[in-house]
Amino acid sequence: MSTTPSSPAAQTDAMGLAYEHVRDAILQGRLKPGAWVSQVQLAADLQVSRTPLREALRRLQTEGLVQLDFNRRIRVAPLSIPDLETLYSMRLVSEPLAVLLSVPQLTSAELEDLEAEMSAMNTAAETGDEEGAIAHHRRFHFLLLSHTEDRLRTQVESMWDHSVRYLRLYHNAPSYRLALITMGRTGHDEIYAAAREGRARAASNLVAEHLARTALTVIASVAGAHDPKMIRESLRFVLEGAE
Incomplete structure (x- = not known):
């Protein structure tokens, strides 16, 4: 019509x-x-x-x-270190929750897709394919959220895109963004293993630690004198809640 x-x-x-x-x-x-x-x-x-x-x-x-x-x-919207820290702190609280709720519902096919995205991400990073690495990295993390309620999942995905904006504008060199993905390779392996084994709480905690490492690295690279207290407190809040 x-x-x-x-x-x-x-x-x-x-x-x-x-x-x-x-x-x-x-x-x-x-x-x-x-x-x-x-x-x-x-x-x-x-x-x-x-x-x-x-x-x-x-x-x-x-x-x-x-x-x-x-x-x-x-x-x-202008860029600022306080906004970047707030953005990562919000992700630190909401993304592990989404993973915790979603991982128990992942199907065998989805776990295979998760492994495939991780492998493709690593290959793209190794060959210097920045856009490919970012795309596979995004899909890897979003698969972990695939069974989360729409509002929470949409919020997490939106904050992810905002984080990438900061990375693109604070670091023009693709090599830096590729290095961040390569740096997180062990973390991705551990997150995937926990998801495959159905250990939702472990996967949730690993995602929180993974996000905190990335946030601290990025903030230190552009504002070394800034004290990222909010990141530390957010991580503590998530991990202590898990205990």
Whole structure:
């Protein structure tokens, strides 16, 4: 059934397209942190009306990717070490919970997929294929969450994408991002083994430790004098709760 440009279905489609386009531009760094963008110009560039664009921008605002002002401009969310630490701390609390709930429900086929993604991730990292390594790394972790309730899973996946944005913008060199994945190889092996054996609590704790190591490494690389107390407290909170 066709839709007219002003129909509810067409407006929803336009909102979705605008959301995906702007979100991808921000996460990939094409829209720079702190940059001001005219909504009028953006609507013209995307060839959408203002109504679906406003809805898309409100959705991006709730994700923390844009800031809106009263002059109908948008500001791409700036980067900051406190925000990065908060982001990883939130992941540290929510992602291990999602893994804990999901791992007992993983099927044999899903465990095979998990192993395949891990192997492909390692191969891509070894051959310098950054985009391939990131994609397989993402799918590996998301498979661990595949049986989590939608709201929690969506939140965790969104925060994952925000973390990658920070890595892309703080470290332009692909070698650094590849090194992070290579550094986590032992952790991935241990997480996979725990999931395969159905040890959900162990997998959850290993994911928490894996995230904390990555966060501490990234923060130290860009702000060595910063004390990442929130990361340490978040990890302690998760592991002490497990005990």
